[in-house]
Amino acid sequence: MLAPATVLAASLGYLLLLFAVAAWADARARAGRSVIGNAWVYALSMAVYCTAWTYFGSVGRAAGGGVWFLPIYLGPMLAMLLAWLVLRKMIRVARAQRLTSIADFMASRYGKSPALAGLVTLVTMVGIVPYIALQLKAIAFGYAVLTQPAGAGGAAGGPWWTDGTLYAALALAGFTMIFGTRQLDGTERHEGMVAAIAFESVVKLVAFVAVGLYVTWGLFGGPAELFAQALARPELAALLRLAPEGGRFAYEQWFALTLLSMLSVLFLPRQFQVMVVENVDERHLRRAAWVFPAYLLAINLFVLPIALGGLLHFGRGAADADTFVLSLPLATGAHGLALVAFIGGLSAATGMVIVEAIAVSTMVCNDLVMPLLLRTRRFAARQDLTRVLLAVRRTAIVLVLLLGYLYFHLAGEAYALVSIGLISFAAVAQFAPALLGGLYWKDATRTGALAGLLAGFGLWVYTLMLPSIAKSGWWHTDFVAAGPFGAALLRPEALFGIGGLDPLTHALFWSLLANIGLYVGLSLLTRPSAAEASQALLFVDAFERVPSARPVFWRGRAQVADLHGLLARFLGAARAQRLFDAVARERGAADASALQPDAALVQRVEHELAGAIGSASARVMVARAVEEEPLALDDVLRILDEASQLRRYSQALEQAGAELRAANERLASLDRLKDDFMSSVTHELRTPLTSIRALAELMLDDPDMPEAQRQQFLGIVVTETERLTRLVNQVLDMAKIESGHAEWHTSDVDLVELLRQAAQTVQEMLRERGAELVLDLPAQAPLLRADADRLTQVVLNLLSNAAKFVPAGRGRITLRLRVAPGMLTVEVQDNGPGVPADQRALIFEKFRQGGDAANRPQGTGLGLPISRQIVEHFGGRMELRPDSGQGACFAFTLPCPSTTDPAPPRAATGPPGDTR
């Protein structure tokens, strides 16, 4: 055992660290360098799903039932597979409508119904308070295990630690108030809180894995040995199979648990808070949706080893399996590790409590307290309500935690950790039909949602909550065993005589059956009001609408001053002024008072208010402040029609904008190309000019220059001038071809004859270099329609290129013509060094010559590009054949009328120059 002072000091130190992390993140956010704006932190904050229940309870569950701890984590895996579709839609809607809680979300969908918001809040309160109690219990429990002598037995401690739990609850309330209610607007992110939660997720994972490693390798010498020992005992071996102890595997319960946790991970208030409200960027979901399940996998990896290790070490039934994470290191002398494990459990508990308290307090404030307060005349007359709102929210936090503490004290002893958690899950699952249905089904109505939720909740209370209370010993259990007033058909755990199911599956079946049945049935029987229909459109079509074209479902008369006053009452004068100034700027109005109080402005104010007091209350307040005309369903449809018209315009505009941008980019890139070309040309011109000038100056300065040298210099000047002329000609040529102004003299060309002539032309030059030219030509080839001079130019260019690169004295160049149906291919193969791999791609670009700068052959660097332009002009293509290791092989292919079809091509009928 550990000294209480040590444990308390460590816990206190940890809580202080948490404060520091949150304060640091808040400071960073104020400095504009947010730490929570990335997908990893987002994924870690999602892991608030893993509470103390995961931390301690999973091991307990594994020790009792083997793999039965897994469905609670496979459910989230399934949910995350669809997160990109479902969760992203929730985020999109919540952002567009400034929704800050799950009650707000559902109420908003069904026409901003205050009744629905209140009901959801009530269900949440009833379902979640035990869950918070469970966390407090875990803290107290862990503390007791650490500080009491072994064998003193779980949480049955004296009053001295009970107060510790109270203090823990109060400390958490303090933390939540500081980092959770700094701003009034719930849509403002709680940066510090999210950073602290992400930090806690790391702590609990590290602590749990540390215990797992210690048990597996420290106590048992590896997983293989641990499992071998477990399998040697029949009662433990059964835990590693599908059906423990040989019974039937309860597939329906397995499925129910998976379904339950799948829904819970989306709809638990704390999950909604971190996943939807605190989401910074919906694209983070792309990574978080798989990192979060990976986290769950990691934290579950050692559940079985720890459970089996505990059972092997203590023996079955000797110790409470829920405490193995702590008691196993403690019993084997690893006191430091036990303390770390406790801190991990503490972090799991505190993380859950903090986020849940924020979420529930927002709901209680906006959806229970505000509607009641706003009805009282005295309150409604107050001018500044911001402080009242904050006070209500803070009170709600303390209240929620104290309720949790109370529940823990009264009932927490009776039930194992897992059961309490599952009861909460089943309550939250009642939100699923109306919420998921509302996202995808436009015809769902408020009546259906209300009735479904009421029935589902009622059945949950009857079939799950009441029996659990009875079993806690608060109440006689007769009504569970025999049914109320002895009516066996109404037995809560075997309703209408359906038995054979475990209580949870049974409750889930009946409650969801009634819930979905009434929701769908009544939605089909009733017609949505205008407000419901308009909200349904905004929810279901959330992905279809761009913000600028969102329809505004409002009609009436308003005064700017009224709207301004309304905002100022709830958000404070400064923020109201800022918002109106911003709107005035957007609309180009002189100042806020010059604004047109149109429907869009009214909606903007309502949205802003919704962020602070919830959509239902915001609707009520706005309706009071302005003169509204009721909308009928037809009006909704008409407004929608106008909006979709607008949307089409805006889409067309957007597309036109995109095209314009593309064209602009293209122009810019062409401009860059032109600049490159110009600089290359001037560079190429400067080199010969420099040498001409230098030689001319030499001759000018030195009249006594020997005649031989003068002759030599003049020779160079002439050569360089020729090169300049050639270059200028080619540049002009290139420009003409590229701009389409070149003259083409098209006639029938016999390529065989043309190649022979070209070969004769270069014969002399080749002989000078000692190179041999081999002709590989067919006897005849189909006639081409082309410009003979231009084609000759291409062939000469290829041949002279080849001549430049062949080794002096033993060069060998092959000129080949191949005839295939519909095309002619000319190849020029040399036995030079070939083209290096890194230059193959560049060789057809202007001014890119082969060879390095030192032994660059003469030439302008325009020959190949021009040749290619010419070949392409006639519909062919030119390429450098893949390097065969025996020199370079350039080839060009031209299309020709097939040999069997002598009809002239269409191009012959007109000047081909400008038709492409």
Add this chain to the structure above:
Amino acid sequence: MRTPPPAPGGPDRATRAPAPRGEGPRAAHLVALFALALLLFNFPLLALWDRDLRVLGLPLFPLALFVLWALLIAALAWLLERPRD
């Protein structure tokens, strides 16, 4: 008029209109993976692994559950993170 030659690498991407809804993974792929996961983790496929076998000293049934789980995560990560097209 003859169109200018395409600038290397550039115009293809520049002229393509931005796809407002095509971004991100395909819904059908995710739904299919969801269905697969649902099948794998329920009756009767779950019983496939319920055998008295050991792989590398680890009992097959829990091992299979974790391996399947890890494979699903990998598939999901691949679907979500790969660039579209």
